[in-house]
Amino acid sequence: MAEYEVMDALEIPEGSRQIVTVSGIVIGIFNINGKFYAYQNVCPHKGEWCSACEGTLTGHLAQGPETNRDLIWDREGEILYCPSHATDFDILTGESIARKPMRLQSYPIKVEDGKIKITLSEPDN
Numbered sequence: 001m002a003e004y005e006v007m008d009a010l011e012i013p014e015g016s017r018q019i020v021t022v023s024g025i026v027i028g029i030f031n032i033n034g035k036f037y038a039y040q041n042v043c044p045h046k047g048e049w050c051s052a053c054e055g056t057l058t059g060h061l062a063q064g065p066e067t068n069r070d071l072i073w074d075r076e077g078e079i080l081y082c083p084s085h086a087t088d089f090d091i092l093t094g095e096s097i098a099r100k101p102m103r104l105q106s107y108p109i110k111v112e113d114g115k116i117k118i119t120l121s122e123p124d125n
Contacts, residue, residue: 003119009036009111015077019053023120027107028053032078032091038118039094040105043082050084052104057081060088060097080104 004022012018012031019028019041026041030053043052058079064070079097080089088097089104096102108119 001119001121003117005115005117007116009114009116012036012116015057017053017057022118025120026053027118029109029116029118030057030080030091036109036111036116037091037094038107038109039089040107042105043085043087044096044102044104045082045085045087045099050082052082052084052087052089053080055081055083057091058088 002023006020006022006029007018012029014031014034017028017030019026021027028039028041030037039053041051041053043050057077058081059073059076060079061071062074064072078091080091082089087099087102089095090097094104094106110117
């Protein structure tokens, strides 16, 4: 495992993202409600590189609290819509909303001394 310092945490305001390249891997870093998430910029729908992490950050329709028939707009800014394959992902888990168990490839991420650090596995030799 190798840890990489990629940027200052202040460079990604809450509710936004940055796309970075770390050791040849394109990664989207998201700041959702003050917590950071890191995902490879590949949509698992086709298993090919695409701009999945550059898709729209949105919400989704969910059942309302009163009855099962009421729908409400929920989780604004926590759902990523892949523009290449029309697949939506929960940024908090990386899991596809509609195509379970499909999920984005995630990476361990942390903030230390105001710096964002991502851990990648060492490549196989």
